[in-house]
Amino acid sequence: MNIAVAALFKTVHYIYSICRKYGEKQKSYLSWNTNSFNVSNNYNQNTNIIVHSPITTDERSQTLSWLSPLKSWERHHGVAANRIAGVGGWVLKTSEFQAWRSRKGNDSVDAVLFCYGAPGVGKTFICSLAIDRLCDESAGCSIGVACLYCDYRCQGDQMPTNMIGSLLKQFVAGLPEVPGVIKEAFQTAKGQLGGRAPQLHKIIDLFPKVLALYEQAFIFIDALDELHIELRVEFIRALGQIARESPNTQIFVTGRLHVQAELDRHLTKSLSTISINPKDEDLRAYLKMRLHTDPDPDAMDDDLKHEILTHLPRQFSRIFLLVALQTDAILGETTIHNRRETLYRVANRLNDVYRTTLERIIQQPGNKQKLGIAVLMFVSLVGRAVHVDELCDAIGLYEGSHDLNTGIKNAPSIETLLGSCLGLVTFDRETSTVRLVHTTSVIPCLTPTLLEQ
Numbered sequence: 360m361n362i363a364v365a366a367l368f369k370t371v372h373y374i375y376s377i378c379r380k381y382g383e384k385q386k387s388y389l390s391w392n393t394n395s396f397n398v399s400n401n402y403n404q405n406t407n408i409i410v411h412s413p414i415t416t417d418e419r420s421q422t423l424s425w426l427s428p429l430k431s432w433e434r435h436h437g438v439a440a441n442r443i444a445g446v447g448g449w450v451l452k453t454s455e456f457q458a459w460r461s462r463k464g465n466d467s468v469d470a471v472l473f474c475y476g477a478p479g480v481g482k483t484f485i486c487s488l489a490i491d492r493l494c495d496e497s498a499g500c501s502i503g504v505a506c507l508y509c510d511y512r513c514q515g516d517q518m519p520t521n522m523i524g525s526l527l528k529q530f531v532a533g534l535p536e537v538p539g540v541i542k543e544a545f546q547t548a549k550g551q552l553g554g555r556a557p558q559l560h561k562i563i564d565l566f567p568k569v570l571a572l573y574e575q576a577f578i579f580i581d582a583l584d585e586l587h588i589e590l591r592v593e594f595i596r597a598l599g600q601i602a603r604e605s606p607n608t609q610i611f612v613t614g615r616l617h618v619q620a621e622l623d624r625h626l627t628k629s630l631s632t633i634s635i636n637p638k639d640e641d642l643r644a645y646l647k648m649r650l651h652t653d654p655d656p657d658a659m660d661d662d663l664k665h666e667i668l669t670h671l672p673r674q675f676s677r678i679f680l681l682v683a684l685q686t687d688a689i690l691g692e693t694t695i696h697n698r699r700e701t702l703y704r705v706a707n708r709l710n711d712v713y714r715t716t717l718e719r720i721i722q723q724p725g726n727k728q729k730l731g732i733a734v735l736m737f738v739s740l741v742g743r744a745v746h747v748d749e750l751c752d753a754i755g756l757y758e759g760s761h762d763l764n765t766g767i768k769n770a771p772s773i774e775t776l777l778g779s780c781l782g783l784v785t786f787d788r789e790t791s792t793v794r795l796v797h798t799t800s801v802i803p804c805l806t807p808t809l810l811e812q
Contacts, residue, residue, distance in 0.1 A: 422537050422545045426557060427524030429516060434508045437787035438487040443648050446641045447485040450474065451492055455631045460493070462609055463575060469631040470602060470609050475616045476635030479680030482613040483508070485635060486581040489611060493577060503570070505529035506579035509586050512743040512794070517586060519593045520559045523601075526578060527562055530569050540568045563600055570605040577609050584614035591618070595625040602627070637679045642672040645679070649686050658693050667702060680796070684716055687782035691719065713783070720781050730754070730771065731779035734793075738784055744792040747773050 450456055459472040476482050490506055497504075505526040509517060531541055544565060548555040570576045578598070586594060602608050612622065613635070622630060646668055653659055667689065675681040685702075692698040720731040737753055738745055755770030770776070777786055777793070785796050 419537055422541060423528050423532055425545050425548065426528035426531065426541075426562070427521050429507075429521050429525040429528075431506065431508050431525075433790040434787070435487055435490065435506065437790060438483055438508070439491060440788070441785075442484050442488060443641075443645050446644050447481060447488050449638055449641075450485050450633060450635070451489060453633055455633050456489070459609060459611070459631060463607075469627075469629050470606075471622065471627050471630035472609075472611050472633065473619055473622060473630050474611070474613045474633045474635050475619060476613075477615070477678065479678045480635050480637055481641070481679040482635050483581050486579055486611070486613045490579050501572075501574040503530045503533050503573040503576040504579070505577070507581065509580065509582040509584075510744065511585040512741075514587055514590070515743070517590065519590060519597055520557070520562065522594055523559060523597050524557055524562050527566055527569060530566075530573070530576065534569075534572060538569055538572065540565060559597065563597055566601045567604045570601075570608060573607065575607055575609070576605065577611065579611045581613050583612050584618045592621060592625055595621055599626040637682075639672045642675070642679070642682055643668055645682065646671060646686065649690065653690055655690070655693055658695055658698060660695055663695055663699055663702075666699070670702060683796075684713075684782060688715060688719060691781065716781055716783055720779065720783075723779065723781075727775075727779040730776060731781065734776050734780050734784055735795075738793060738795055744787075744790070744794045747786065747791050747793055750776065750793055 455472060458468050459470075462468040462470060474482060474485060486506075486508075490504065493502070494504060506529075507522055507525060531537055544557070544561065548557065580598075583591065583595075598610060602610060610626075612618075619630075619632070650659070650664055650667065667686075671682050671685060675685065689698050689701045692701055720735075721728050723731060733754055734750065737750065751770035751773065754776065773786065773793075777784055783796055784793055786793050
């Protein structure tokens with residue numbers, strides 16, 4: 360490994376150790392790592408769809424915060440904002456989804472719908488699409504909606520008590536007033552030991568009393584497989600108990616196929632499934648959007664557009680993420696000739712595409728290669744979503760600095776930092792956080808041999 364690369368690793372390691380050592384400084388950012396769903400900002404209309412109503416009193420706010428510190432409407436908005444119109448709509452047209460959606464306590468229809476697929480096929484986008492569609496169609500109805508976006512980088516926050524409490528919190532917040540049983544539980548806990556946090560079994564006991572106030576209740580859980588196995592089993596068991604005691608509850612889950620065995624064992628053996636694989640029309644809709652927003656339209660002609668729309672869906676028919684990353688690589692070139700060469704010099708596996716993208720990062724001119732690698736390593740090593748100010752603060756630090764407050768002043772703009780990563784890191788404007796474009800890890804591809812190139 361040459362001196363420059365060694366220095367880069369040393370710098371990134373120093374940044375990482377600084378953020379760990381001065382964890383108290385970073386705690387203010389942790390509130391942005393959210394895993395529960397609050398849909399009020401999208402659907403808070405003057406109808407009796409029971410999703411969310413504004414918090415108008417301190418007591419109401421305190422009660423909701425007591426139920427769980429988690430929230431994820433910001434995460435949902437971020438996911439929804441990046442969806443392409445029409446993409447994934449085929450899932451909502453399947454007989455399995457239609458039957459699940461209109462079940463209304465019909466015992467002949469499964470109350471649990473499990474959508475499974477490989478990494479990068481678009482499960483999270485489909486989950487957010489299903490949430491929005493349900494809310495759109497439920498205006499004027501007594502419908503409750505709650506959701507969790509699981510994230511392996513937020514294991515410290517994703518404890519079963521917090522997650523189940525967050526679901527209850529969302530249903531409570533959807534009511535015009537906080538139910539008396541919730542008020543009583545809060546007041547009792549507030550008077551014990553200076554204020555006790557709710558316990559999991561007590562939260563579960565409160566669920567049927569709240570869900571009974573709804574005609575239907577829908578729970579959406581995205582990326583269940585990203586929870587740690589022990590926490591996942593406890594969480595699934597809690598969901599199972601809630602579903603058994605509240606027959607008006609329906610559950611929508613996304614994840615990789617292996618978690619179906621756990622759902623069968625701990626939730627219900629009677630569930631419907633949908634295999635998530637991107638359709639050609641989904642991939643073409645995405646590619647048309649990307650071509651329409653081409654940053655260098657002079658490096659494109661009709662023939663090349665046709666080749667991209669034909670070749671990429673055929674080459675990557677099952678992995679949406681591969682299409683996205685390969686499109687980044689193609690549009691990153693500045694001539695029609697180079698773009699066409701990149702189109703046909705494609706990789707067939709996710710790791711190959713990561714490696715190709717990393718090679719492009721390292722070949723960037725000036726300081727961008729070091730910035731790109733530093734951002735990737737920092738976001739990966741921190742192990743959770745990172746607030747944009749936190750990232751800038753860390754990247755702006757340098758070895759020998761004694762003032763931790765000067766880091767953000769020395770950092771490039773967030774646009775420069777993201778641009779140096781060539782699509783492998785994404786910015787969620789709703790939560791002001793940055794994260795890897797997908798949970799599959801980039802770092803194993805970042806080998807010393809590759810860096811030396």
